[in-house]
Amino acid sequence: MHRRDFAALAGAATVSGLPGWLSATAQQPVRVNGERLNRHLAELAAHGRSPTGTNRAAYTDADLSGREYVTGLLREAGLDVRMDTAANIFGRREGSQRGLPAILLGSHIDSVPDGGNYDGDVGSLGAIEVARTLGERRISTRHPIEVVIFQNEEGGTIGSKLMAAGLTEAELDGVARSGKTIREGTRLLGGDPARLSEARRSPGDYLCYFELHIEQGGILDEAGIKIGVVEGIVGIRWYEVTIRGFANHAGTTPMDRRKDAMLAAARLTVAVNEITRAIPGRQVATVGRITALPGTVNVIPGQVVLTIDLRDMSVATMTLATGRFHDAARRIEAETGTSITFRDLSTNEPAPTDPRLRRVITESARALGLSSREMPSGAGHDAQEVARIAPIAMIFVPSVRGISHSPEELSRPEDITNGANVLLQSVLAVDRTGLGR
């Protein structure tokens, strides 16, 4: 810990009654109760536990009981609890200065099928623990503090979208993993699909949004770094590529007379990988799905459909990579006698975090004696939606071996506690100094 930084960070916080966070050790920043936080995480894990992993998909019984458990924690933390019409759960603690916008912090508690116990849960319970610590230590903040538990993040950041942008009628009729539509599921959770507009928030309603989350990659774990300061949530381009050749007999068609869609698909898959690695930067591209027709051992495939998932913080880099994918496709078409077409499946623009908030997080980590590094988030998060209405920030803690969306997902208790402490210090620092405006 660097005392100068600590003093600069925490020195100006307003303490009401007993000087809460200073009372125990005047030299130390206030800290969350890590043992309690990790116990709550273990208790939440019981909701949706199954032999194949955590199954707490949105709109299931496990989701309902998990939300009930979390609502209890919000109450225990002394927060005013409410649910908006989009079925997002909020816990609010008022600030000392009238008219200031709230600082929002939170995440989600729904899981993917056969998922783990950390994705979303760490940020949700970490935010509650921060609010509870503020209450226990009787630390008054200038801004109100709001904890949010967004509904159905894994199904497409639904709750945060409903808050920050809204969904179309068609999107509301989309079927979630539970088998229910978004509309039905939102109603099941206690929302009111007929009054969704009431859940919408606008720029200025919140000072900023902090989301603590597990990294879901292995960068921090491998480097032994404790805190990831997220530069932003990467943009995503999804392409469906159709390669048309000519289906023919695998025995009677000489090698030089083929229009082999599988060979063209393989060359394109290799090219996508090589192109992505050749461009400087941290962009990633993945061929995840492939279908070959007719798909029998003894027929040269006449058609192959595959997908490309391309992600980066930079739109320019994604545009460059996509252009090179197309160039490669033109070359492969000529070499293999096939035709290759790209179709846009989905586009998400990058959501950069606020550089002032990044500095606050970096300083908070340093004050706590924790190593940190800036890094992009390759995964999507509720924060990318909230970015439409407020400056956002994300704090990453290490994922052991980088595994996520799996029962093997693991973040160490001490790392989770560290993350919550950085969140607490960052909230306090922003509350004190604002965003430098």
Place this chain on the structure above:
Amino acid sequence: MHRRDFAALAGAATVSGLPGWLSATAQQPVRVNGERLNRHLAELAAHGRSPTGTNRAAYTDADLSGREYVTGLLREAGLDVRMDTAANIFGRREGSQRGLPAILLGSHIDSVPDGGNYDGDVGSLGAIEVARTLGERRISTRHPIEVVIFQNEEGGTIGSKLMAAGLTEAELDGVARSGKTIREGTRLLGGDPARLSEARRSPGDYLCYFELHIEQGGILDEAGIKIGVVEGIVGIRWYEVTIRGFANHAGTTPMDRRKDAMLAAARLTVAVNEITRAIPGRQVATVGRITALPGTVNVIPGQVVLTIDLRDMSVATMTLATGRFHDAARRIEAETGTSITFRDLSTNEPAPTDPRLRRVITESARALGLSSREMPSGAGHDAQEVARIAPIAMIFVPSVRGISHSPEELSRPEDITNGANVLLQSVLAVDRTGLGR
């Protein structure tokens, strides 16, 4: 036509009564009735005709009615018709010299789903036309002539296997495309599954077997050559290759931290193609089937299973290629952090044709003024099974654009007539001279 060749070929044939094939034009080899042959092909096409192609899979109603039609043709040709216990249909014409083995000629009339009207049909009706011509012209042969229509070729050369080698009980219980087991289907067609051993034939039972067939590839069509003299039916190796990597998040896993089974599969597919093309010869290799798990857009595939179909006349070449596939797999494993295992799915040994019979066919084509070339058969045929008990030969006629197993399958009427004429001349030549023993 080269008169010297013709004389050498046809000069010694025994003609009974009127000098049949010499009577019309003493300078010309006897010829089949091509108009009738092509008319019969068109009539057979009505059995199983559908909007999506010919559907005359074994053991279907269309198969039954097609067999009834063909049995009528065998009778019209003046042959003694019988069905063996394996449901193969035979038509026999006795020879003039006692104790000589029969010359066998024929093919099959079952089709693949949505197939065409030439694969199998040309050789079946061509053989019947040859026998009918011999009868009409009152040409006596020393050896008996037997025409055979094998059952269920497309389902794995079942009828010819039952004649030449037999099937295991498990194979008889295998389910054919019709949904019936081989056993049930054989009974449906009029065979007797309890007495299949009676259908078995042994080496020496037949002098030789001739099968006229469409090429199913585009070599003859492209080169403008009329007759393919088949060197043999290629051996086939089927491998199932399993590539195990590590499924991980497409967004959070850096490119240099992946164990991407899809990338490894793509590199292997490219390597299989390059290796196969680099070895001198006409071997072919095909990756026809691929499955990636979990198979979603945003997950790096953790497992890919693909198939390799490798064919050549030379076992040594197939062994060489397979060794190089394995070498490539070892290199790709190291490059991609995956593990790659090969499993044998199926092995068919090459079935070379008899070189003496190949010379007979080449000479017959030349006598008829038809260009010819030797070539392997990349597809499997009943002849490969008959090869276990008799010298075999195959005569190919051009497939327009090399298309087969498709409603677009086409061989021109004049090419079919040419093929039947070569078959007729080859039968006569072998009947006269034997196999040179």
